[in-house]
Amino acid sequence: MAKATRKKTPVAPMIEFSRSRDIPFNRIHLSDSNVRQIDVEDGLDELTHDIDRREDIVQGLNVRAVLDADGAETGDFETPAGGRRYRAIARLVQAGRFPADGLVPCLVKKANAKTSAVDDSYAENVIRLALHPLDQFKAFKRMVDDGMSKEEVADAYRTTPRYIAQRLRLARVATSLLDVYARGEMTLAMLEAFTVNPHHARQEQVWEAIQRSHNRQPWHIRDLLTETTVPTDDKRALFVGVDAYEQAGGVMLRDLFSDEDEGWLENPELLDRLVSDKLKAIADEVAAEGWKWVAVDTDLPYGHDRGLRILAGTFLDLTDAERATREALREEYERLEAENADYDELPDDVDARLGEIEAALAAFEKRPTIYDEAEIARAGVFISIGRAGELVVARGYVRPEDEAPVDVEGQDNAGDGEPGAETGAVAAHAGVQRAVITIGGEPVDAEDDEDETIKPLPERLVIELTAHRTLALHEALANNPHVAMTTLLHRMVMERYHYSAPTGCLEISVRQPYLSTQGNDLGETPSAKAIGERYDAWKADMPTDEGALWDWLAALDDASRMALLAHCVSYGINALYERPNPHSGSGVSQHGLDRRLSGADRIARATGFDMVVDGGWRPTVSNYLGRVTKPRILEAVREGAGERAAQLIGHLKKGDMAKEAERLLADTGWLPEPLRLADLDGDVAGAEGGGEAQELPDFLADDEDDGDGTDDTDTADLDDERHLAAAE
Known part of the structure; x- marks a missing residue:
């Protein structure tokens, strides 16, 4: 029986590319086969400028030999692909920048080419991929990093320095957000909005927040990135002037993508000081x-x-x-x-x-x-x-x-002519x-005032102090699941029986208060560090998928569920003092402020919370003593370290007095009124430290003149003030 012959798969012939060669420009002509017939002059200025700047071309011409009637080469060539480059070179020849017979690199189509001239022209104009904008941003950045100025890059690519600055700003957005943009999960307008704030951590924080929000508009992103800043159209900024602010070391955030060239002042504290x-x-x-x-x-x-x-x-x-x-x-x-x-x-x-x-x-x-x-x-x-x-x-x-004052006959009584006389004379x-x-x-x-009256604390200081208390209460509640559950149930019952019921299935949310006014030391407190560590620990264990998260929560043991509940509920604590607004619906009313502060006291009392032990707060020059009057400093030392210590520093200037007070009060547990826990009868707990006078340096101990002008009157009889009274 004959053996069947197996068919062989035909082998495609090997590809042979056309050869390149240099051809005098005056031997090349435009081809009628070029498919680009409309708006052929568009962009020629830019292309001519680029070739002139480089003194070279990036890509050669695609040409075919011109044949005579017998099919023999004439020595001339036509270019069906590369017509714009041909026209740009022609302009340079006319301007005297390139010789008419100068050599031009060309790809000479082989005589037995399978494709026509029209096919080649169409392929070159269609089968191309535009550069991704992100690659453009990075390219401009590399040019500048290599030594080119923004103006040189702008001149090279026939655009404006502002456009280059915009692209450079885009290239400096956080790498993680550039990756998001590259994956198509963010629009260019959204990426532009992120450039308003150069801090990558803040950019990533805002991106994390808006992913869970239905509002991902660029203006909303800008608002979030600039919420702690002051816009340039704020009357304080207009009053001081941006130039004065920057000369004082202030940092500006600017939106390069806005027609109005909007800007924000990043250091409100500096602005307020200048004002x-x-x-x-x-x-x-x-x-x-x-x-x-x-x-x-x-x-x-x-x-x-x-x-x-x-x-x-x-x-x-x-x-x-x-x-x-x-x-x-x-x-x-x-x-x-x-x-x-x-x-x-x-x-x-x-x-x-x-x-x-x-x-x-x-x-x-x-x-x-x-x-x-x-x-x-x-x-x-x-x-x-x-x-x-x-x-x-x-x-x-x-x-x-x-x-x-007016006497009985209706005449002004000017007193005895002395200023400040009891009769009211001026x-x-x-x-x-x-x-x-x-x-x-x-x-x-x-x-420097000789008046030793204890005046109310500055409102801003009270807000900063209560920001410390708010954050510390977050930590205290998170570590007491029982109180956290009681707090949550109290809120739920109040909504169910005293106010309108929530819509939907169950819409109870915990909204974290924004601490817009805070001291520089808040982020370094034990409470802040503990909250951050606990947040990261829970986040590391949680799945990101919504369905998987539900299953994970359901599988937690009761102790873990209660601990997680306390952690989440704690973010909703707001013990901040803020100025009541009785004239409009915005802000908090006096009644609402009273309820807020009394509620904070209730939770502090239930958790056994202590601002010194648990919150780690100590009076320092920067967070209290350097920002109140001398009578306030002496009152603090008198309460915390005793009358003797107060007398020994009473003659000092305010700066030295504040430094010594910080040392004397370091381990006394003394707290200012906004940080104290109010007793149930309304008195402020911990108003007097009752400590003994500590040993003072020699230069203080040797100066104990009874005639130094300090008031030795016993001030143990303090006003029964609560938090709000400190800022009235």
Whole structure:
């Protein structure tokens, strides 16, 4: 039987590429086979500029030999693929930048090519892949890193330095977010929004947050990335000026992708200090006019002038020269208007001059107001910032208690002529009186004031202290599952029986309060570190899939479930003090603030929480002692270390006093009012440390003069204040 013959698979012939060679440019011609026939001149300026800049071409021409009637090569060539490069070289020849017979690298199509010239032209124009934007960003960055300036890169690619700066900013976004963009999980607009904040950790934090949100719009991303900053259109920024802020070391965040060139000031504390310093300098100038008081605030409270009498002053008359100048300006204004009445739009120089005249005439209308010296001495001034960042100075307000007393016949009783007399007399000359300047309700240079009255704590300090307490209560509640469960049940029952029921199946959420105002030391506290470690530990064990997470939670033992519940519920604690707002629906009401602080006390009491032992808080120069008045420092030392210690440091300047107070109070367990736990009867627990005086350095121990001006009066009888009273 014959053996069957096995068929062999045909073998494809090996590919042989066309050869490259240099051809004089004047022997090459455009081919009619080139498929690009529309808008052939588009982009030629950029391509010509690029070849001229490089003095070379990146890709050669694709050419075919021109044959005569007998099929023999003529020595000329046509280019069906590479027409734009051919036209760009032709422009360079015309400009004298390239010789007409100069050699051009070409890929010469072989004579037996399987494809036509039209096929080659179409393939070159269609079978191409545009560069991914991320590759473009990185390419620009590598060029700059290799030594090119933004301007050089922009000139090379016929664009603007701003465009290059935008792409460089995109290339500097966190690597993890660039990977997300490369995978197509983020739009270019979203990536652009992330460039507003250069901190990669914050970028990643915001991305993590918006992944669980339905709102992933670029504007929302920008809002989250700039929520702790101050926009440049804020009146404080307008008042100080961005240039002054940056000269003082402030950092700016700028949005390169906005037409309005938006920006944000990243250091609000520095901005507030600059605002305060500028307002203080202005207040000093105004105070030199002889007013009794000057009240300064960026935002004067609603009704701040209620019940005050406004002084009626007179205006300083114009001099003859000023009147003549004013009339000349008016005549010039009318003449320019008449001469240009036929213009639909005024010439720039005329428009500018009219603006100058208007400003000069307005200055004549704002004449200084003259007040009676006796009235100045009993009146005050309000200084604030307007909505557009302009300075607002309102002079001449008299408080009821500063009015001169009236005798039975209706005549003013000026007393005996001495300033501050019991009869209510005022200084006869405005320059004699030293005005009392307050900024934000706090007296300026309070540490140099001889008045040893214990004044309320600054509101910002109370907010910072209660931020410490809020974070520490998070930690305390997370470590007490029983109280956490009680807290959660209390919330649920209150919603079920006292307020409207939640919609849906079960929509109870824990919203973590945002600690917008906090000291620099908050992140280094034991509570903050413990919370972060516990968060990471739970996250490492949890599956990310929603279904798998449910199964994982269901399989946890009761102790682990309670611990996780306490951990999650703890984030909802808000023990922050904030200024009540009785005038609108925004903010917290006084009743709501009272309930918040009493609830914080309830949880602190139930967990056995202690700000010193558990929260790790100690009074230091930076977090308390350097930010309160000298009487406050002495009160703290008196309560924590004893009367003897307070007496020994009473003669020191504020800076030295604060440093010594920090040492004396280090291990006493003393706490300021906002951090103390209120007893059930309303008294503040832990108001007196009762400690003995510690040993002082020799330079303090040797200086025990009883006549140093300190008040040795026993201050053990303290006011029964709660948290809110400290900031009233």
